[in-house]
Amino acid sequence: MLRACSNQDMSNVNDTLQTASHCFVCGPANPIGLHLQFRLEDNVCRAEFTPQAHHCGYDGVTHGGIIFSVLDDVMANWIVLQGKQAFTAKVDLRYKDTLATGTKVRLEGSCTKARGRLYQMRATMTRCDNNQLVAECDASFMAAT
Secondary structure (H helix, E strand, O other): OOEOOOOOOHHHHHHHHHOOOOOOOOOOOOOOOOOOOOEEEOOEEEEEEOOOHHHEOOOOEEOHHHHHHHHHHHHHHHHHOOOOOEEEEEEEEEEOOOOEOOOOEEEEEEEEEEEOOEEEEEEEEEEOOOOOEEEEEEEEEEEOO
């Protein structure tokens, strides 16, 4: 039976974070990474991000792959902050608008349901200056054994 997600034992969080130190999105040891810092507030994983000129696809527009990567990571980091490691299994991503480079966004990710090793997740990217939704996605993650 599916259940609502809740905080798990936090004792494994540091070990799990160590295994992702070279992650492109959040790894502090990745010299070309984005270095996002995720936090858990009210059972929602949150971070802010400002894409730079070198994150563009078309001139001045943030590459869609960068947008997807940070949304994927805000969901994955909700799981990491529960002390578990999981991998993306399926994603339904909807881009709502382009994102000009240099525009700060707010990322939010949360768990909607969990069953065994399967997590159903949701994430959004919203501009900080006008609260406009840039992209949203729903995803399934499979916890590592």
